[in-house]
Amino acid sequence: MTGRWPLHPPPGEGEALTSWLSRLAEVYGFSAEELIRHNLGPPGGFGLPEDHTSALDLTPPAGVLPTLAARTGVPLDQLRHMTVAGQAPWLLDTLDPEPVPGAAFDTYVHQNSVLLTAKERPRRQVPGWRAWLPTSTKHGALRRACPTCQSTAAAGTFGFTLISQLPLTLSCPHHGCHLDPAFGGLGAFVAWEKQDTGARAAPAAVVAMDDAPTRPCAPAR
Numbered sequence: 001m002t003g004r005w006p007l008h009p010p011p012g013e014g015e016a017l018t019s020w021l022s023r024l025a026e027v028y029g030f031s032a033e034e035l036i037r038h039n040l041g042p043p044g045g046f047g048l049p050e051d052h053t054s055a056l057d058l059t060p061p062a063g064v065l066p067t068l069a070a071r072t073g074v075p076l077d078q079l080r081h082m083t084v085a086g087q088a089p090w091l092l093d094t095l096d097p098e099p100v101p102g103a104a105f106d107t108y109v110h111q112n113s114v115l116l117t118a119k120e121r122p123r124r125q126v127p128g129w130r131a132w133l134p135t136s137t138k139h140g141a142l143r144r145a146c147p148t149c150q151s152t153a154a155a156g157t158f159g160f161t162l163i164s165q166l167p168l169t170l171s172c173p174h175h176g177c178h179l180d181p182a183f184g185g186l187g188a189f190v191a192w193e194k195q196d197t198g199a200r201a202a203p204a205a206v207v208a209m210d211d212a213p214t215r216p217c218a219p220a221r
């Protein structure tokens with residue numbers, strides 16, 4: 001198939017690319033891997049690496065996003081914002097290799113320091129460091145979600161947000177609940193890591209830091 005897919009549920013607000021792909025695939029009774037490898041790109045696929053699960057939310061291979069835009073009608077800019085690469089240069093300066101080893105860490109930690117003078121700041125070399133991303137490929141992205149979002153979403157609409165997969169916030173921006181660890185594969189929610197997981201209100205200081213003042217956290221009925 002090369003044209004528009006007949007069914008294409010829209011991405012949720014802030015949803016991660018793999019989460020949306022997982023929901024898209026489910027509509028057709030496919031796994032996300034089947035959708036990507038056999039129904040998205042040219043014959044033979046896009047040459048996704050074996051560890052494409054994390055690559056897709058980080059920076060998808062060239063051609064993936066334009067093709068998804070053509071298949072679903074979702075604007076390319078919106079799809080880019082569903083990946084970490086689409087957050088550069090705001091969340092992190094760039095995903096490209098550093099021009100000088102250790103430059104990213106040095107810039108991020110010291111750029112706006114007002115507590116220590118330039119002479120007092122300890123120097124530290126951390127080659128290959130990237131803000132908010134795991135330093136080792138052994139450690140993938142976080143899998144966290146809001147119990148209230150998960151329990152109140154209509155069938156087939158719940159997804160992981162991109163920001164909740166990064167160690168950047170602690171609470172849900174809609175409900176002010178703690179984000180709790182979950183199991184999930186290629187963006188699909190499977191189960192909570194702890195069986196007794198339920199909605200818990202985040203402390204006011206956390207909610208203020210995360211700027212999530214909309215509604216108080218309350219367990220779903």
Ligand SMILES: [Zn+2]
Binds near residue numbers: 147174175176177
């Ligand atoms: Zn929520």
